[in-house]
Amino acid sequence: MKLLGALLIIIVTTAVGFELARRLSERPRQLRQLKVAIQSLEAEILYGLTPLAQASKHLAKQTPKPICYLFEYFASKLNHTEQPAYVAWEESIKEMWSLTSLLQNEQEILKQFGQTLGQHDREQQQKQIKLTLAHLEREEGEARDRQHRYERMVKSLGFLTGLLIVILLM
Numbered sequence: 001m002k003l004l005g006a007l008l009i010i011i012v013t014t015a016v017g018f019e020l021a022r023r024l025s026e027r028p029r030q031l032r033q034l035k036v037a038i039q040s041l042e043a044e045i046l047y048g049l050t051p052l053a054q055a056s057k058h059l060a061k062q063t064p065k066p067i068c069y070l071f072e073y074f075a076s077k078l079n080h081t082e083q084p085a086y087v088a089w090e091e092s093i094k095e096m097w098s099l100t101s102l103l104q105n106e107q108e109i110l111k112q113f114g115q116t117l118g119q120h121d122r123e124q125q126q127k128q129i130k131l132t133l134a135h136l137e138r139e140e141g142e143a144r145d146r147q148h149r150y151e152r153m154v155k156s157l158g159f160l161t162g163l164l165i166v167i168l169l170m
Helices: 002-047 052-062 067-080 085-099 104-116 122-169
Strands: none
Touching: 002 052, 002 067, 002 104, 002 122, 052 067, 067 085, 085 104, 104 122
8 A cells, every 4th residue: 555655656746747847848839839920910910911800810720729829819809899909918818828838027028019019000010029029039048948957857856756755754
C-alpha cells in the first residue's frame, strides 16, 4: 500500500512538472500566433479596407486555438453590442486570457494596442501595429529564452519533488 501511495505521489508531481514545462513551451508558440494574427489584421484593415468586425471574424477562422478566441469574441462584441472597439477588445482579452499561457506583460501590450484600434488614420494605425509587433517580438524572445533555460529543470523538479516527499514520508 505504501509503495502504491509513493508511486502515486511521484506520478502526480512529475505530471505537474510536465504541465508547467508545457506552459513554458506554449508561450512562445502563442506569441508567434498572436504576431501573425495582428499582421493579418493589419493587412485586412489597412490594405483590404475590411471593417474591423469582419476582419476579426476572418482571423478567428484562420488562427489556431486559443488565440482565435480573442478575435472570435471581439468580432461577436462588435457585431452584437454598441461598445467602442477598445472596450470590446479589452473585454475579449479578459474572456480569453485564462485559456492562454501568456503573461501579464502581453496582456498590457494587447490592451495598449486595443486603445488605438479604429481611432487613427491609416498611417497612425500602421505605426501602432508595428509598435505592438515589436513589443510582442521582444516578449517572444524572452519567452524562448525562458523556455530553453527552465523547461528541463521544471520537469526534473517535478519528479524530484515527488521523490523528496516520498522519502520524507517513509
